Amino acid sequence: MLQISFFNRLVIWLLVAVGLLVAMPNAFYSRVESHNDAVAAIESGGATPELEADAAKWPGLLPNNLVNLGLDLRGGAHLLGRVQVEEVYAERMKAMWPEVRDALRDERGTIGTIRRVDGPEDQLRIRVQNSDQMAAAMDKVRGLARQVVSLSYPGATDIEVSAEGDVLVVQLSQAERELSDQRTVQQSLEIIRRRVDEVGTREPTIQRQGSDRIIIQVPGIGSAQELKDLIGTTAKLTFHPVVQRVSSPDADATGRTVTLPSADPSEEGVYYVLEENPVVTGEELVDAQPDFDQNGQPAVNFRFNASGARKFGDYTAENVGSPFAIVLDGEVISAPVIRQHIPGGTGIISGNFTVQESSDLAVLLRAGALPAGMDFLQERTIGPELGADSIRAGAIACVVAFAAVLVFMALSYGLFGIFANIALLINVGLIFGLLSTIGATLTLPGIAGIVLTIGMAVDANVLVFERIREELKTAKGPSRAISLGYEKALSAIIDANITTFITAAILFVLGSGPVRGFSVTLALGIITSVFTAIYVTRLLIVTWFERARPKTIEV
Amino acid sequence: MRLRLVPQETNINFFAARKVTFGASMVLMVLSVVAWALMGLNFGIDFQGGTTIRTQAEQPVDVAAYRDALQPLELGDVAISEVYDPTFADNEHVAMLRIQAQEGAESAENEMVANVEAALKGVDETIQFTSVESVGPKVSGELVQSAVLAVLAALGAIMVYIWLRFEWQFSLGAVVALFHDVLLTIGLFAVLQIRFDLATIAALLTIVGYSINDTVVIFDRVRENLIKYKKMALQDVMNLSVNETLSRTVMTSGTTLIALIALLVLGGDVIRGFVFAITWGVIVGTYSSVYVAKNVVLMLGTKRDWSKPSDGGPGGTQFSTSDA
Numbered sequence: 001m002l003q004i005s006f007f008n009r010l011v012i013w014l015l016v017a018v019g020l021l022v023a024m025p026n027a028f029y030s031r032v033e034s035h036n037d038a039v040a041a042i043e044s045g046g047a048t049p050e051l052e053a054d055a056a057k058w059p060g061l062l063p064n065n066l067v068n069l070g071l072d073l074r075g076g077a078h079l080l081g082r083v084q085v086e087e088v089y090a091e092r093m094k095a096m097w098p099e100v101r102d103a104l105r106d107e108r109g110t111i112g113t114i115r116r117v118d119g120p121e122d123q124l125r126i127r128v129q130n131s132d133q134m135a136a137a138m139d140k141v142r143g144l145a146r147q148v149v150s151l152s153y154p155g156a157t158d159i160e161v162s163a164e165g166d167v168l169v170v171q172l173s174q175a176e177r178e179l180s181d182q183r184t185v186q187q188s189l190e191i192i193r194r195r196v197d198e199v200g201t202r203e204p205t206i207q208r209q210g211s212d213r214i215i216i217q218v219p220g221i222g223s224a225q226e227l228k229d230l231i232g233t234t235a236k237l238t239f240h241p242v243v244q245r246v247s248s249p250d251a252d253a254t255g256r257t258v259t260l261p262s263a264d265p266s267e268e269g270v271y272y273v274l275e276e277n278p279v280v281t282g283e284e285l286v287d288a289q290p291d292f293d294q295n296g297q298p299a300v301n302f303r304f305n306a307s308g309a310r311k312f313g314d315y316t317a318e319n320v321g322s323p324f325a326i327v328l329d330g331e332v333i334s335a336p337v338i339r340q341h342i343p344g345g346t347g348i349i350s351g352n353f354t355v356q357e358s359s360d361l362a363v364l365l366r367a368g369a370l371p372a373g374m375d376f377l378q379e380r381t382i383g384p385e386l387g388a389d390s391i392r393a394g395a396i397a398c399v400v401a402f403a404a405v406l407v408f409m410a411l412s413y414g415l416f417g418i419f420a421n422i423a424l425l426i427n428v429g430l431i432f433g434l435l436s437t438i439g440a441t442l443t444l445p446g447i448a449g450i451v452l453t454i455g456m457a458v459d460a461n462v463l464v465f466e467r468i469r470e471e472l473k474t475a476k477g478p479s480r481a482i483s484l485g486y487e488k489a490l491s492a493i494i495d496a497n498i499t500t501f502i503t504a505a506i507l508f509v510l511g512s513g514p515v516r517g518f519s520v521t522l523a524l525g526i527i528t529s530v531f532t533a534i535y536v537t538r539l540l541i542v543t544w545f546e547r548a549r550p551k552t553i554e555v
Numbered sequence: 556m557r558l559r560l561v562p563q564e565t566n567i568n569f570f571a572a573r574k575v576t577f578g579a580s581m582v583l584m585v586l587s588v589v590a591w592a593l594m595g596l597n598f599g600i601d602f603q604g605g606t607t608i609r610t611q612a613e614q615p616v617d618v619a620a621y622r623d624a625l626q627p628l629e630l631g632d633v634a635i636s637e638v639y640d641p642t643f644a645d646n647e648h649v650a651m652l653r654i655q656a657q658e659g660a661e662s663a664e665n666e667m668v669a670n671v672e673a674a675l676k677g678v679d680e681t682i683q684f685t686s687v688e689s690v691g692p693k694v695s696g697e698l699v700q701s702a703v704l705a706v707l708a709a710l711g712a713i714m715v716y717i718w719l720r721f722e723w724q725f726s727l728g729a730v731v732a733l734f735h736d737v738l739l740t741i742g743l744f745a746v747l748q749i750r751f752d753l754a755t756i757a758a759l760l761t762i763v764g765y766s767i768n769d770t771v772v773i774f775d776r777v778r779e780n781l782i783k784y785k786k787m788a789l790q791d792v793m794n795l796s797v798n799e800t801l802s803r804t805v806m807t808s809g810t811t812l813i814a815l816i817a818l819l820v821l822g823g824d825v826i827r828g829f830v831f832a833i834t835w836g837v838i839v840g841t842y843s844s845v846y847v848a849k850n851v852v853l854m855l856g857t858k859r860d861w862s863k864p865s866d867g868g869p870g871g872t873q874f875s876t877s878d879a
Contacts, residue, residue, distance in 0.1 A: 072825070224687070225669075228665070375691075377690070377691040377693055377694045378691060379687075379688070379689045380688040381684075381686060381687040382685070383683065383684065383685035383686060386609065386611075386685035386825070389642075390823055390825050393821060393823030394822055394826075396642075396821050397817050397822040397823075398817075398818075400821055401813065401817035401818060402814075404813045405810050405814055408809065409810070411557070411558035412557060412558045412559070412560075444825060445757060448826055451815065451817070451818045452761065452765075452811065452814065452815070452833065454810075455807075455810050455811030455814040456765070456768070456807070459772075459807040459810075462806045462807050462810075463772065466800070466803040469802075470799065491775055492772045492776070495720055495775055496767075496769075496771045496772050496775075498716065499713050499717070499771055500764040500767065500768050503713070503763050504764065506705055506708050506709045506712060507709075510701050510704060510705035511701075511705065511753075515753055518757050519757075522761070522764070
């Protein structure tokens, strides 16, 4: 056990060095943060002397990952919202009525007159005069159904048609409901992300949770109410004729034109002069899906409602070869050239897309406004002062806890205690290194987790040292005692840490928010403390032992 | 010169008063359940729904004035408490308001929060709202469920692990000890009416993790000594093992407590409840490793010849060990 090969030594020190290097930026938190912000700003909006100065505060060659500070440490707002997915069912039924009416009207000869009757919002209920012809009416309505692609319901269609006496009932099928929920939440996520990104606060968290919930966390925002107002803003999608492509926002905008920037990051500094009145607006868009054009290039397929289709058809017929801008919230997201007349209200936008971009664009096109309302189930606002107070108190507590443990260990185990202390310092460095690397968020309970790890990290060393003490009483010399100490303590160390790790893992899986933050630091703390206790401390002791060659040792 | 909290050789008979200690533990567990049932837990809004508002003002907090200002709003149950903390500055006066979930409200309530903020501004111009938190009743129900599930899942997983690594008697002993720790903590929270919220659940699970750590280390030594001293009575093997590991137990619990006490005193009031629970748990967990877990194993007896697989009989014992 006292022989550690050169290669192993190298690997151990290398791991420690890399861990500490990655952890280092956290020691210069505000400096690295302003560097990172400046670099991001330069990438997206061009350089200014101030940004350059901020960027120069931290050498670009060094790692620049930081531990994210949670809302409780930085201040900000947290929202848990539920998307009211059922609203969409009602919308769909409302839109379905004219279609069903027209279809049944053609059969007036056999089924008689029809009348829509009241019912739940997610159903379409139609009284049929000649109820003995219900089967024919149902057949006719079923003809309107579309196939949906669903793994759990193979061969399903989007609507279900049934009869209750003389009332014909149309509603969305289970398969379609699930797909619809999926789309609704996806769309809401995308819209919320765009809205939150607009305010430019750093690192917002926007996550889906469960089937219909969304968590939104924005550090640095004043209040949850502010965040709700921001999300609530309606997205506005319009299609405009393009007058001119220019490179300055002050370009001549005579008459009824507007100048809008391009949203495409590859079109840095490009602006479009557009006719002020849109040809069609997003309210008339029914659907948009990612697709491929005739050359096999990723593209986006879209469909307008009847009035939109007519306007779009007429315009494209007259303007083949001209660019046509798609504007979302005052930014031109794409300005494709019209290649041919597009009748029927469906069209395809081809551009220089990747598959990912085309599917994002499809989401955005469908996006517009939030597809359904949101309920807010939980909200939290934490003022920045409280965050600053907490972080200060947490830091002081950590330093004091640390110093006390170091002194206690040194007093109890002498030189070996100092070895353990070095390992402990490395251990905390490694925790921060890992946290920064995986981009975990440090919360207040997370700090408690680190403090607890400090206490528990010494346990592995204590186990070994106590074992060495015992072996010194019986064994034939210090070298044998040390190696036996490590050998015999190992199983206790492993068992004890695996059981604690199990609880950390369960906390992570079942917990949310701060609980999860705590479990991450606890779990990482266990990994690093086992590593430092088994490898680093041992290597320190072995290195010392080889140099000093003591006849007797005192632990 | 070394600091030694425990003499080099100890020979304490930990099981001399085992009926008393084990009995006391059992009584405390029952009392905790009784306290829990009778007094109930002071659930935070995580589990009840409602709103908490933390205020900070430059003038001292006048709870009566706050209450009067909120009276016209008819909010139902409003708890107002002043928060003291040694880390606060002289002109830092903090209060916590807890407002019950409003009638018929399914989601978080902004209008109510805005009204409360306006009313309190009327009492004290300098007042600031450093944190506002609202939980709708729907979520809180789910949070209770998942919290209970988390604790049970952790206990179950640990039970399986110990059973695989040791023997079922050890596994049972460990889990009884863990139940003991969890119940005593819940009991303490009920008696002192400390706020019980999601962070408390995290603390409970941490206690489970810490206590099991401690228990496993001693079990490990028991297993080793059972192999070494094949003829020694189980009780003596256990006593020997606890004595041998005593120094380590005291060192580890000592350093952990040092770290936790630093956090308890200096870490600020926001996490005090959380840290308090863990600190208590470390003390109870250390005690239960010796006085509950090992007592249970002692009562059940255990297999002695570890070179052969367990015969699976009741107690798995190859000779009787109980002298009770």
